[in-house]
Amino acid sequence: MRRLLILTVSFLSFYNLNAQQIIKGIVTDSRGDAVIGANIYIKDTYIGTSTDGLGKFQLEINNSDKNILIISFLGFENFEKEINIDILNQELKIKLKESTDNINAVIITAGAFDASDEKKSITMRPLDIVTTASGEGDIYGALNTMPGTQKVGEKGGLFVRGGEGYETKTYMDGMLVQKPYSSSMPDDPSRGRFSPFLFNGTIFSTGGYSAEYGQALSSVLILKTKALADEDETEITLMSVGASASHTKRWKNTSLSFIADYSNLSPYFKLIEQDIDWLKSPESYGGNLIFRQKVNKRGMIKTFGSFNQSESHLLYPNYEVGENQLIKLFNDNGYMNTVYTDMLSSKLKMKMGFAYNSNIDDIDINENNVKTKEHAGQSVLNFKYFFNDDYALKFGTEIYNFNYNQDYFDFNSDEVFNTNFENTIYSSFAETELKLSSKFAGRIGSRFEYSSLSKKYNISPRISLAVKTGKFSQLSFAYGIFYQAVQNDYVKFNNDLNSEKATHYIANYQLFKKDRTFRIEAYYKDYKDLIKYQVLNLPVKDSYNNSGYGYSKGFDIFWRDRKTFNLIDYRVSYSFLDTERDYLNYQNAAVPTFSSKHNFAFVYKHWITKLTTYLGLTYSYSSGRTYYNPNNSVFLDDITKDYHDLSFNASYLTTVFGNSTIIHFSVSNLLGIENVYGYRYSSQMNDDMIFEAHPVKPGAKRFAVLVFMLSIK
Amino acid sequence: MKNLVLVLVLAVSLSSVYAQNSSYEDIMKKNIDLLYKASDMSDYQKVANTFEIVANKETANWLPLYYIALTKIYMSYSAKDSDKKDLYLDEAQKFLDKALALNSNESELIVLQGFLHQARISIAPVSRGQKYSGLANSYFDKAEKINSENPRIYYLKGMNVLNMPKMFGGGKENALPLFQKAKEKFDKFEVSNELYPNWGSQGNEKRLNYCQN
The missing domain is CATH 1.25.40 (Serine Threonine Protein Phosphatase 5, Tetratricopeptide repeat)
Incomplete structure (x- = not known):
């Protein structure tokens, strides 16, 4: 009996050897770790198996003729091999190659906070923006809690790494937005023109950005608008400072939205006493139109249009001039862009875009009037060719035309002084994006720009590299030269001025693991060809030149944690900045008035399920800023006291007649600290033979806003 | 007793031969059964793998694609890491898109x-x-x-x-x-x-x- 058993068993195995053959082996990743659960099968058959807990597999096949073995697993490239006699008689050792679109693949992070992907920890999506206390629902306000930025309370906007506000440019779907901020009165901070809800992603780069972007010395903010709207929707928003309404209609391949908004600060200013003598509180109305059309399978046309008009009057105590001035500001702004993206073939991506900006600032100062008209048109044609998954070439060309026309009416002489210029910037760029392995990526490119006004050209090389140092960590480096055309206030008098120039050197280390991010970035930025002049607004060409220069260096630290505490999301930013520059009418190189050495922000968000409420708390700190004191013979030697702010907001989610509703409340400066942004001095000495100081402060200690948002589907 | 062993050995080897030569219906039926019984990630992974093998052969049939997507959704619920959860759903979406293209x-x-x-x-x-x-x-x-x-x-x-x-x-x-x-x-x-x-x-x-x- 035993014999029979042995005989049968051996017969069975003999049978197997003949009719069936066995492929066995072990599957690992590039590190040699077992890949568990990989799919092993023979092409065009049902024969297959999965690797076990050790990455091992064994597969029986009937016939080895021309069979192809395929091994596949999520995050790896497929492995294919024709089965021949050689591989049947040994244990195969198969190393799968990580596919480069794997989530852990190396990406270039130097300089950029890419927040288009909600899975990534550094996000600034709409909800993130509005729930950031101290942001006051403004994109730029919320970004001001990110490392590398600087609080400049009397101006608003983004001041990045020792750069002026104008050095940050805003792009919407790759098209330049000429005037992303509202026009504002002196010492009253401007806000972003666009609602954070228009965008589903932001990339905020604090340096070293791609050659695709020109005309920004320090920073670019890249806003990505939503594709097709999800569904039909009507939204009504009521605020303590205004109201807005929108309607969205979705068809199969098309969506269209209209938004109308109105704001008026007068009721609020009547309730909360202001330090500013508003004769007419800021009032504005505007509208947006958003059109989306899907064309064929992968093509998309996006059109965005907006217009806005605003008006305000105030009595401004101009100490420098020594009188109270009646200032009336009227602003009229229009912006539209259309972007068409498509895949021309499976390897060639195209983007074609047009943008048009128009802005009129009409300002009365007592009986005088300044009317500034700006028009800008931009057309862009970009291509990206994918040679394979690891290598792509991006190239494109752009024409940007800018028209400036200013009439200054002088009451005393009853004369109108006109300044105007037109500049066309022709540019083109080429950039390669390559991945040498899943551990090493690079981006090398260059941008060429020619200005029709100054008849000069610039070449800006840009290089970024990233190396993966561990499963969750990586090092990145970036270098680049950046040019930006001189600001209108100076070009209008001197058309020959060179572009201002900045050179960036950046090193970055990032650790990203399961909803926790740590990031440290060190940088050095060298400024050249900054504008210098003796007296502002002197209509003499030679009084403006490019002899200004400066530097800024420092490091930024960022930590975000959404994991440790349940339903709590907090982030910490710290920036150290060491900067000096000699520009404008500076007497010598000095720390500019808009920069502080230390900036710190702690942003805390807590979702309370029981109350369906999002609570937000932000603490911001900036060390003192320099200011000009005519009583001190040393230039910019005085420093303001430190800035502190503790802001709070709460968003209560509920339903009203079955429609989802958000009730939002936010208030700044809970502790009621008297913040001072700087000082202005009287032009005449007083009886004690000193120039008297007048602090520049916010209009009121606190700002509070109540919002009711109803969305009907 | 020994006879029993023999029968078992035979049965096992026969069944494995049978499984590997089985028809579309058999393999699907068996695998759908396994899917409903699956309790951990490795079960799901095996089930998904088998459905994928079938889908690769049955290119005009939406059912295997449907089941891959369904399995990956279950995997997303079972996964612990939130990045992985999304990754499984991204995968599921890919297969579902293919299925919807066949039968919208x-x-x-x-x-x-x-x-x-x-x-x-x-x-x-x-x-x-x-x-x-x-x-x-x-x-x-x-x-x-x-x-x-x-x-x-x-x-x-x-x-x-x-x-x-x-x-x-x-x-x-x-x-x-x-x-x-x-x-x-x-x-x-x-x-x-x-x-x-x-x-x-x-x-x-x-x-x-x-x-x-």
């Missing part, structure tokens, strides 16, 4: 699209709740227009309501009628063939009990 009017596929959107919510309820529960519902409504007898529509709709905060019209009381309706439909539901989707009845029963207590 199949109510089961449209229900599955709703289920997939629903699965996104649990990864980040606060930021995603509003968007994805709306999306999920719009697909359930669409599926209902095509086949109002599909019980999974009401079961998943019920889940959507159950998991929503009370403030938004969620909670047990509001979910109960949906689970009851699903039960009616489950009781009447007959599949046209064995491989056709037929899951959710037990889960619905469980939720029904939960909501009634």
